[in-house]
Amino acid sequence: MITALVPVVLFVHGFVHLPVWLARTGGDGPSDPRHSWALAAVGVPGPRVAGAAAIGLASVTSVLYVIAGASAAVRSDAWAAAALLAACVGLLLKTLWFNPRLSLGLLLDAGVIVAVLAGWPASLY
Numbered sequence: 001m002i003t004a005l006v007p008v009v010l011f012v013h014g015f016v017h018l019p020v021w022l023a024r025t026g027g028d029g030p031s032d033p034r035h036s037w038a039l040a041a042v043g044v045p046g047p048r049v050a051g052a053a054a055i056g057l058a059s060v061t062s063v064l065y066v067i068a069g070a071s072a073a074v075r076s077d078a079w080a081a082a083a084l085l086a087a088c089v090g091l092l093l094k095t096l097w098f099n100p101r102l103s104l105g106l107l108l109d110a111g112v113i114v115a116v117l118a119g120w121p122a123s124l125y
């Protein structure tokens with residue numbers, strides 16, 4: 001059961017990234033998912049640059065999670081590396097562009113890292 005559920009979770013988590021980061025919330029401030037507190041603090045010019053970087057990282061995260069899900073679905077050993085890389089990129093994305101609405105995504109990314117490093121679920125290794 002868990003073996004079948006892991007690819008689904010990886011796919012869904014990957015597919016959620018783009019709609020979240022492409023959505024406009026109507027403001028250019030902290031409520032906009034493309035507003036980066038970290039990049040604003042170091043003086044990165046304008047929301048267009050930070051927004052493009054957020055969309056780029058979200059795209060990479062999404063693709064890596066889909067690759068991890070596909071690899072897990074066919075029982076390839078590569079799923080763990082793809083999932084670990086996707087989770088690390090996702091954590092970077094959600095840290096630099098932090099918004100409290102992204103807390104669940106932070107927990108999911110951290111959970112993926114812990115699961116891969118712990119070798120869970122064993123049926124996929």
